[in-house]
Amino acid sequence: MAFEGLSERLQGAMTKIGKKGRITEADLKEMMREVRLALLEADVNFRVVKDFVKKVNERALGSDVLESLSPAQQVVKIVNEELTELMGGEQEPFLFSKKPPTVVMMVGLQGAGKTTTAGKLANYMKKRENKRPLLAAADVYRPAAIDQLQTIGKQLDFPVYQKGVEANPVAIAEEAVEEARMTGRDLVIIDTAGRLHVDELLMTELKNIKAAVQPDEILFTVDAMTGQDAVNVAKAFNEQLGITGVILTKLDGDTRGGSALSIRSVTGKPIKFTGQGEKLDDIEPFYPDRMASRILGM
């Protein structure tokens, strides 16, 4: 079942209105309905869609869409531009510490892709930035989470700091940073357990890790297939931890990924990387324009 892209939707609306060229303000309303539907189908949050469509409508009225002979194309163009803009015009840099090691914390819901992405990011930073990463196993809850990170560490030939499942995650994180200092590792990536944003106890644990190691990056890792709830989750993680960026995983699927827009608009934080597969090479910087096109099905 292929969802209809925005262009086809708007062309369809034109046919429905029975217009070839110029449209009226009432026709524009019909077009905005299509924009709204396209975004909802792409899983952009209901309220985010409302605000966004309002903005697009205003811009359309203010520009010469009503005078144009190709109003559908004009609307597509405006939507695309606004969306790219909202996604964060240009790529945001990764925040390295002036005093090594740079400390990164992976956080997010269960199964989002934190552990895998910790490995991918380490791999990427070694290749692109010549970093010497250390991975820290601070998930003591999920069965075999430490084995998983150790296997990834072995595949990439990076050390993994672990203290078993009885140790305290805050202590593990602190000791891992210390270990990195002693062994000349200039990047520490801390894998934390998946948790619900409404789990106060576990959210407090993350705050404590943050206070203890003062990370340069707190990366909210989120599944690109997430639906309407993305706003609640992202908002809660951001409010409680002050995330520095977002990593959108599983974009190798066929999801439209409208949650990217939702997350971006409720947190204002940049999406820094995307996950494009299960292998440890499958990571890419985030490209706002590509994401906009994807959400719109173009």
Added chain:
Amino acid sequence: AGFREVDEDFFDDLEEVLISADVGFDMTLAISDVLREEVRLRNVRTGEQVKNVIVEKMVEIYEKGEVGLPTINENKNGLTVILFVGVNGVGKTTTIGKYAHKLRNEGKKVLLAAGDTFRAGAIEQLEVWAERVQVDVVTSDAHSDPASVVFDALKKGQKEEYDYLLIDTAGRLQNKVNLMKELEKINRIISREIPEGASETLLVLDATTGQNALIQAKQFKETTNVTGLILTKLDGTAKGGVILAIRQELAIPVKFVGLGEGMDDLQVFDPEQYIYGLVKDLVEVKA
């Protein structure tokens, strides 16, 4: 709590509530139309009536005549094989742990098969669960052919007269053709060893997933004949409303829901309770 009146704004709010629960636009409109008509017919105006009509009607839409709690098919002639499939990270392995625990409490002899030989730590994860809930597990080396561990487990399950074999598989996105073919191969092996084939193929869905879940259900159903859904992570704030559209379009029922990471956090899906949870904030007026 009190209950809200059915006025002009009521249906707008209903639509917002449903869309926000990932019910999807088309399904939301379909439900809203049916409810509008019902409310008119029964001349419902206020109070508890509203709640009743909405829940009753939505349950009716979901059930499609199959009233009551879902059941799990068993193989009357021997080993009951249940295959767990789904995209990455939805909760397949954890659900197997929980379900094995449930079956064991019912006095069943349960065997697990570690059919995810790909993901780092996947075999160890299932082993931890097997130990936790005290059931047996068949494993192989990492990166070996999943079909062969399934074969070994089928043999052991039959020879040693287990009641249930729960097969874990690697997470796979539905658009990866080769990975989907691997599931076909697993199914062929099952049918070869057990004439009845798998008694259930359960597609695990994460409640936080949006409209892509509908595509997942379609694609997995095409390759594996999905007989039921398991909706996990309902202990969060996501509602997983897309299951309504899946039920409507593909007629696949939900069998269990996952409500946490512990071994007791698996419940039989109760349509009425689920639907009440979907619309609760709408119909109840906080005092």
